[in-house]
Amino acid sequence: MMLDSTDRAILNRLQDGFPIAAEPFAEVARELGIAEADLIARLQAMKDAGVITRFGPFLDAAAMGGAFCLCAMAVPEADFDRVAEIVNARAEVAHNYRRSHALNMWFVLATETEPEIARVAAELTQASGHEVLCFPKLQEFFVGFRVAA
Amino acid sequence: MRVDATDRRIIKATQAGLPLAPRPYAAVAARLGMEEAELHERLRALKARGVIRRIAVAPNHYRLGLVANGMSVWDVDDQRITELGQRIGALDFVSHCYERPRALPHWPYNLFAMLHGTTREEVEALRGEVAAILGDACRGNDILYSTEILKKTGLRLRPEKG
Numbered sequence: 493m494m495l496d497s498t499d500r501a502i503l504n505r506l507q508d509g510f511p512i513a514a515e516p517f518a519e520v521a522r523e524l525g526i527a528e529a530d531l532i533a534r535l536q537a538m539k540d541a542g543v544i545t546r547f548g549p550f551l552d553a554a555a556m557g558g559a560f561c562l563c564a565m566a567v568p569e570a571d572f573d574r575v576a577e578i579v580n581a582r583a584e585v586a587h588n589y590r591r592s593h594a595l596n597m598w599f600v601l602a603t604e605t606e607p608e609i610a611r612v613a614a615e616l617t618q619a620s621g622h623e624v625l626c627f628p629k630l631q632e633f634f635v636g637f638r639v640a641a
Numbered sequence: 642m643r644v645d646a647t648d649r650r651i652i653k654a655t656q657a658g659l660p661l662a663p664r665p666y667a668a669v670a671a672r673l674g675m676e677e678a679e680l681h682e683r684l685r686a687l688k689a690r691g692v693i694r695r696i697a698v699a700p701n702h703y704r705l706g707l708v709a710n711g712m713s714v715w716d717v718d719d720q721r722i723t724e725l726g727q728r729i730g731a732l733d734f735v736s737h738c739y740e741r742p743r744a745l746p747h748w749p750y751n752l753f754a755m756l757h758g759t760t761r762e763e764v765e766a767l768r769g770e771v772a773a774i775l776g777d778a779c780r781g782n783d784i785l786y787s788t789e790i791l792k793k794t795g796l797r798l799r800p801e802k803g
Contacts, residue, residue: 493704506698510659512684514677517663528663535698536661546699548658549684555691556644562741564748580792588791591712593783595748598712599792625744627753631723633730633738 493541498526499534506535506547559606562627563613564595565620572596575620584612595625644692647675651683652692659696702736707757711764711784713771714750716743718778722751728774729754734767749781761786 495503501524511519521531538544553560567575572590579585579599588599601609613624644652654673659665666684670677687693702710717725722740729752730738737755754771758764768784775782 495705503698503700507700508695508697510696510698512666512681512688512696514667515663516665532661532663539661541704542701543704544698545701546658547661547697548655549652549687549693549696550699551652551656552691552694562753566747576791585792589787590789590791591785591787593785595785597791598785598787625748627741627744629739629741630751631726631740633726633740 493537493543495538495543498524498530499538499543502531502534503538503544510547553602557604559601559603559609560629561601561609561613562629563599563601563616564625564627565597565616565622566594567597567620567622571622575622578619579616582612582616584608644687648683648687648692651680651687702757706759709758709761709764709786711756711758711761711768711786713754713756713768713782713784715752715754715771715775715782716749716780717752717775718780719751721778725775725778726752729771732771732774734758735771750783756784 502520505520505524510516513519515528517531518528521528524531535544535547539547565575565579575597576588576590579597580588584601584603586600586602588597590596591598601612603609603612609626609628613626617624650673651669654669660668662668664677666680667677670680673680684693684696688695702708726738726740729735732754734757735754736757737753739753740751741753743749743751756764756767756771758767764784764786768782772779772782
């Protein structure tokens, strides 16, 4: 799908937040100077084409009483598949990526409570035979991501 | 502060997405059997408490042609991490930016910034821009490209217990 400048303006505007109002699309469309029906049709097309993966509330696990932590392991190549299987089998693992570094397995733990992070990390260290390093978020500087307009 | 049962129903009804219709909240409220005004009020409260970070779109970086994503990591002077982290987080090619603890001696990096570009060469150029901003407050850096997604289920509310 080719995005035109209106599509890009919509993507950038809607990453900043969507109004909580009776007719929120009408409000955003007015801001962008387009018709409400055009805005909805373009969003639908971008969703259908997979340009938009999700449109809705983004939740903070910690604020809901849960905990989140980025973790990493250095896994020898010969042992990689076995360890990936052990890690992926845990329901607490939300994402897991292979990355090009000595620390080559990076995953996110999501648990109901803070102490469970350390417990799951220790269990994975035990089960895999490789140390799980935890990198909890200390400060967040996320501002957003802009598509070239 | 925790979310109550009604909040959880709202989160569950919306976490897969809002309807693309002129009155999306009215549609959700009808499905939940509540007044639209109450839904607005609860969503505002969840946002104010930080349970909902924002209501927004998530673009697919790959479909936008941004196929090269690198997790850049930096060893930044602790005295300047807050100021510099904010500047890096504000760059338009950075999607996530966090301060995280070092894991010495193997891991000296305390600033993580996800960089997006159309090619690795472009991402390397962006890495150079970040390095220029950090200047001598940075003692070293590295970049980790993801080479394989091993698992991706995302964050979902767990089913109620009991």
